[in-house]
Amino acid sequence: MFDLKYHKDYFAGSRDELCAKIQQSVSTKRYQHILGVEQAAVQLAQENNVDVEKASIAGLVHDYAKERSTEEFKRVIKKKHLDPDLLKWNNFIWHGVVGAEIIADELKIDDEEILNAVRRHTVGSAVMTQLDKVVYVADFIEKGRVFPDVDFARTIAFNNLDQAVAFETKHTLQYLLAANKTIYPAAIETYNRWVVAVN
Amino acid sequence: MFDLKYHKDYFAGSRDELCAKIQQSVSTKRYQHILGVEQAAVQLAQENNVDVEKASIAGLVHDYAKERSTEEFKRVIKKKHLDPDLLKWNNFIWHGVVGAEIIADELKIDDEEILNAVRRHTVGSAVMTQLDKVVYVADFIEKGRVFPDVDFARTIAFNNLDQAVAFETKHTLQYLLAANKTIYPAAIETYNRWVVAVN
Numbered sequence: 001m002f003d004l005k006y007h008k009d010y011f012a013g014s015r016d017e018l019c020a021k022i023q024q025s026v027s028t029k030r031y032q033h034i035l036g037v038e039q040a041a042v043q044l045a046q047e048n049n050v051d052v053e054k055a056s057i058a059g060l061v062h063d064y065a066k067e068r069s070t071e072e073f074k075r076v077i078k079k080k081h082l083d084p085d086l087l088k089w090n091n092f093i094w095h096g097v098v099g100a101e102i103i104a105d106e107l108k109i110d111d112e113e114i115l116n117a118v119r120r121h122t123v124g125s126a127v128m129t130q131l132d133k134v135v136y137v138a139d140f141i142e143k144g145r146v147f148p149d150v151d152f153a154r155t156i157a158f159n160n161l162d163q164a165v166a167f168e169t170k171h172t173l174q175y176l177l178a179a180n181k182t183i184y185p186a187a188i189e190t191y192n193r194w195v196v197a198v199n
Numbered sequence: 200m201f202d203l204k205y206h207k208d209y210f211a212g213s214r215d216e217l218c219a220k221i222q223q224s225v226s227t228k229r230y231q232h233i234l235g236v237e238q239a240a241v242q243l244a245q246e247n248n249v250d251v252e253k254a255s256i257a258g259l260v261h262d263y264a265k266e267r268s269t270e271e272f273k274r275v276i277k278k279k280h281l282d283p284d285l286l287k288w289n290n291f292i293w294h295g296v297v298g299a300e301i302i303a304d305e306l307k308i309d310d311e312e313i314l315n316a317v318r319r320h321t322v323g324s325a326v327m328t329q330l331d332k333v334v335y336v337a338d339f340i341e342k343g344r345v346f347p348d349v350d351f352a353r354t355i356a357f358n359n360l361d362q363a364v365a366f367e368t369k370h371t372l373q374y375l376l377a378a379n380k381t382i383y384p385a386a387i388e389t390y391n392r393w394v395v396a397v398n
Contacts, residue, residue: 170376177372182395185384196381 004042004056010111011057018060021107025064034063036142037135040157044134048161051131058117058135061107065099066091073098093184096122124169124190133161140168166195203241207252209310217259220306224263233262235341236334239356243333247360250330257316257334260306264298265290272297292383295321323368323389332360339367365394 004015011018023031038059045055065073073094077086080101086094100115109115117135120128124136141154141164149171157164169190176183203214210217222230237258244254264272272293276285279300285293299314308314316334319327323335340353340363348370356363368389375382 170379173376174373177369177376177390180369180394182391183387185387188382188384188387191376192381195379 004052006053006057008051008053010053010114011107011109015056015060018057018107022060022064026067030063030066033142033144034060036144037062037138040138040142041134044138044157044161045131047158048130048134050134054111054114054117054131055134055138057109057111058114058121058131059138061103061109061114062118062121062135062139063095063099064107064118065102066095068095068099068102072102076101089184093122096120123184123187124165124194125186126189126193128165128190128194130161133165137161137164137168140164140172162194165190170195203251203255205252205256207250209252209256209313210306210308214255214259217256217306221259221263225266229262229265232341232343233259235343236261236337239337239341240333243337243356243360244330246357247329247333249333253310253313253316253330254333254337256308256310257313257320257330258337260302260308260313261317261320261334261338262294262298263306263317264301265294267294267298267301271301275300288383292321295319322383322386323364323393324385325388325392327364327389327393329360332364336360336363336367339363339371361393364389369394 006013006015006018019035022034026034038056041055041059042052044050045052068091070091073091074087076082076098077084077094080098082098082101086098097119100118103109103118104115113129113131116129117131119125120132121135121139125132128136137157141150141157153164153167153171156167169187173183173187173191175181205212205214205217218234221233225233237255240254240258241251243249244251267290269290272290273286275281275297276283276293279297281297281300285297296318299317302308302317303314312328312330315328316331318324319331320334320338324331327335336356340349340356352363352366352370355366368386372382372386372390374380
């Protein structure tokens, strides 16, 4: 574990206090994944001149709302007047874009860069900041992930962040297609921007 | 070639007269493709209780505007007040959805079922009529098409039209992804409806 001190007031407390709140919101298994994402995000932030404290917080909170109920997500979509089209989707989509609202409310985090990184961590976006990319890629390559190309993905991630975004986006879409699984249309905007434009 | 007589006034003239107009609008090579699509569309229409005259006309006109210039398509998008988002795209997308407007104006075809089949022949749609499916699939399997899975695609097409829509949609997306080519977001709506829901 790291011993990262928070100084910038993105969160009103220490890293340990933030971790304690997250641990209350998710299962043990997901908490281990979250710590892995934070660690990878901090490393990628250091490599790419991104604010390490933001990377730590965004990594820690990215799945904060993942285990909330369908009812809770739908309630938040309506209460916050989010795009009603969201109601047609599911936890996979909601825990990022709706999760950011839950994080803002419960953890009192209002930094829009951190919240956007949470919003965009699931399917990316045509517009992504360096912090967004760090969290998106960290979620894919954290040390607990096991899939055939993961070592290759890790190598790319620490070599070229944009190429890692492209690799992850294409890899995920190919997996979804092969398995006949639903693709969220915004994932195609990520693909058109970061895969087509890069290659 | 067939000798199909038109009786229903979807087009104000004979099939030969329609063919003559199409021949003036496209290259010889594309005209051969168009005749192949018409033939496949008529056969698929017969198998699926779809109006054969509509299938013939939709097959013949589906690529009528394919060789028009970027300038012409942009002019039509503005003049007809089509979705301005279309301006960001290209001939591949325009020749269906904008092409339908050019067909309506120049060939005086106003049957919305025929025009919708033209609009939807390129990337499909979440909502597709039987005629839409017939033209979408005919374009994929017509006798001039050559690609590794084309015989398999033809077998599916004459066995189950919905499965053929699913096969074509998935096959095309897999090709585009592997080649890092742009994917039009509406193609994902087709995939989510006809591939994910079917499998």
